[in-house]
Amino acid sequence: MNFYGFKLNTRDFDSAEKIVEQVKRLVYDKAQKIYRELLSHEIQVLTDECVVGLHDNDKINCIYDAATELLQKKIAVAIAKGLDTEYNFNVVLNMFSYNKEIYIQIATYNFIYYKVLLDIKDMRDLSIHSVVEQEERDKRVKLWESIIDKYKDHSCFTVKVFPTNDPFIKPDFKDLIFDSPIQRAEVLARHRVMNQYLSLYAGGGTIQPEKLMEYYEQAFMKLDSPEGGELREQYKSDLLRFLPVIEEKIVMTKMTDEAPINKQLQNILEKKAGEEQSSL
Structure with missing residues (x-):
């Protein structure tokens, strides 16, 4: 403290x-x-x-x-x-x-x-x-x-x-701030590639605490390489096909088969299936 x-x-x-x-x-x-x-x-x-x-x-x-x-x-x-x-x-x-x-x-x-x-x-x-x-x-x-x-x-x-008793006021949705789909896609793509490289340097195994920073620095250099940039852009493009704008109807609705997030997943699966079919 x-x-x-x-x-x-x-x-x-x-x-x-x-x-x-x-x-x-x-x-x-x-x-x-x-x-x-x-x-x-x-x-x-x-x-x-x-x-x-x-x-x-x-x-x-x-x-x-x-x-x-x-x-x-x-x-x-x-x-x-x-x-x-x-x-x-x-x-x-x-x-x-x-x-x-x-x-x-x-x-x-x-x-x-x-x-x-x-x-x-x-x-x-x-x-x-x-x-x-x-x-x-x-x-x-x-x-x-x-x-x-x-x-x-x-x-x-x-x-x-x-904090004291009941310290936090439940925020209204309008008071919450979210990144755009493109911003989130960039972050998710970077994380995915970084995790992929970390796994490679760890030989697919668990990273020991004393090796974390060594592997992190190696993976970060790889992430910033031309091939790392291409991989990030590929993942980013894939994510942008289906990441939604975060809206109240998605976040606040109770989960059912008809809930917006499940409809979104259903649309993704149908879209992917169609793409795979057209590539045959």
């Missing part, structure tokens, strides 16, 4: 409480935005995986609901294990009184929350990482060491800023 420190421009605890409430609001709003972005990504990936046949659609009742469940699991694991990823929404605030001044420390895994708090005019940034001058950096290190040392035998005021 990373720590970001601020000095409040007040010595009054009532005023300090109002600043804390402002911190909560800003963090909450930013967390909702990040959640919408992550959910958009999950929906997009799941939709494309359904279309290309990587999922048994009979086991997916609704893409929106399934993507939400996948995201919630990632968030729960990240928080429970303290993972340093964008799925860890934990934000904790500690407040200290030191030399008649009030300081707060924000503990979080996500740098973006620190950035939004810089907009609060009643807080002065005293984070160690935000200065490059060694003299000023040493002064801040000494200050925070002194503050923490003062509270080593008793607790400071601590508040869980986020």
